[in-house]
Every structure is written in structure tokens, then in C-alpha cells.
Amino acid sequence: MLASIQNKGGKIKPTHLMYKSNLSHNQMTSYLEELIGKAFVAKSKKNTYDYIIITDKGIDFLIKLKEMKEFEKTFGL
């Protein structure tokens, strides 16, 4: 989900996020609540549209996650 938001320039509409992440509405709502709770994403409103934006903490976490995957691959973990 975080990667989907970032690929869209850090801001995405909830419906687009649902399609991009290939999740059901309930699944997405549940994951989104967790991500908001951890301050990785935040909700914002612009011209009556709701948007989900990735926070700096979310970007940092995404970087860490990608480093982890690279490390895992390199050392065969």
C-alpha cells in the first residue's frame, strides 16, 4: 500500500489505492487504520476529494523495507 501511494507521487485517492493494492474495501480500511495509527500515512481533503498521503515516517519505513529486502536477498536470509 505504501509503495502504491509513493508510486502515485505520495498522494492517492482511496478508491485508486484499493485497486492499486488489489484489496477489498474492508481489507483496505483495516490496513489503512493500522498505517494511520503508526503515522505512516495521513488523510487529507482537497476540493471535496479525500486523499491518502504518505508521511515522512512512511517514506523512511519504505526505504528501510527495501533495504531489508535487498539485504535478505544478498545474504540469502
Added chain:
Amino acid sequence: MTVIEEYSTSYLNEKHRKNSMELELIYSPEWFFGKDIVIDIVSIVALVLISFFALRCYGINKKNTNYLYLALSFGVLALSFISKILANFAIHKEITQTKEGFLLITQQTIHFYPKFFAWTVGTYIFFTLIGLFMLYNVYRKQSITTTILITYFILLISQVSFKTHIIFHLSAFILMLLIILEYYDNYKQNKGACTKLVMLSFITISISYLMFILVKINNVFYVVAELVQLIGYIGLLSAFIMVIKNGKKKNKN
């Protein structure tokens, strides 16, 4: 002015002399004394950085215990190098100069602390072999009984290696070969510059253990082995830096 150089040792009693002859692990040429510490520090830096990173990964994903085992094994290997550095302080020279008329007498005293040396070298051998075994265990999980048995054998090797260092270096080389096989398998599965560099680094480090075996023939091999070890750990450090860079680079795209 005439300069007279007089050499003497502080461990003149028979007991200490006997100890110094029994411990077969000093093979560094005199001009290389202390320089190997720098090489060991580079190795420690590489090992500690990888260990801390693996520990941080474990903090994020506790389900993958391999991160923890890798962190521990690299941490133990770093401890082994710290013990090796400490062993250098068991022997030190003291140079005193006294002037008698027209003569300047330079006296060189070598201080040797056999008990401290035995402890530091013993822990170096033990931590190296345990660290390598733990690293192998990351890829090939061993049962508790096998682990206890191998730990016992490593303890035995740590004791026997005081008499003949070949056993230690050969054991480390064999463990390294087993680890290299795992990294070769990983390279075949995930072909990339980083996986290749990790495999090549471990091959280089294993060659350094072979070089240490040859030290008895000529102590120049000690310098060669240390330099090969340095290349190996620089390779490992480079692979780690590449991992971090790749993680950040892909994120930008």
C-alpha cells in the same frame, strides 16, 4: 657517539620462557607488529555494521529469526577480532636509553604476560570458530545435540590450537568452505552484483585462513594472509554499502 644496543627479556624465568615457546601463535614479522591491528579494526567495522543492520531488520520483522542469527554470528566474529587485538597488548617492548660517558646504551625490554595472552588468544580462536559455525547454522539449521557436540569440539580445538595453530586455521577454513557453498547457492538463485560480491568476499577470507597455515614456512605469509583478509572484509563492507544504496536508489524511481 657510540650506540650500543642490548636486548633483554623480562620473562627470564624458566616458567615464562616455557609458556612463550608453547604458544605458537605469534608469527607476525617484527616490522608488521601493530599494523595488523588496523586490518582487524577494518574487519570489526564491517562485521559490526552488518550485525547492527541485521539486528535492526530483526526489530522490524521478528518472524525472520535468520536476521537475529546473522547478527549474532557477525557480532561474535567481531568479538573474536577484539580478542585478537587485545592479544597484541600481551607483548610490548620497552626501550630505555642510558648515557654513560660517551656511550648511549639502548636497552630493549620485551614484556610478556602469558596468562593474558593465553586468555585473549583462546577467546579469539573460540569466538572465530563459534561465529563461523553460527553463520553456517543460519543456512543449515542444526539440532541442539549437534550444536552442543560441535561447541564441545570447538572448545577442544581452542585448547589444542595453542600447541599447533594449523588445527585452528584449518577448522576455520573448512567452516568457511561450507559457508561459501551456501553463498554460492544463493548467488545461483539471486544473480546480482551484491550476492556475487558477498560470495567472493567469503572466498577471499577463506584463502586468508589457508595463508595463515603457511606462516610456519615463512612469516611473510602472515602479512599476505592479513592483506588477503583485509581485501575480503573490504569486499563484505562494499557489498553492505551496495545493499543500502540499492535500497535507496530503487525507492527514488
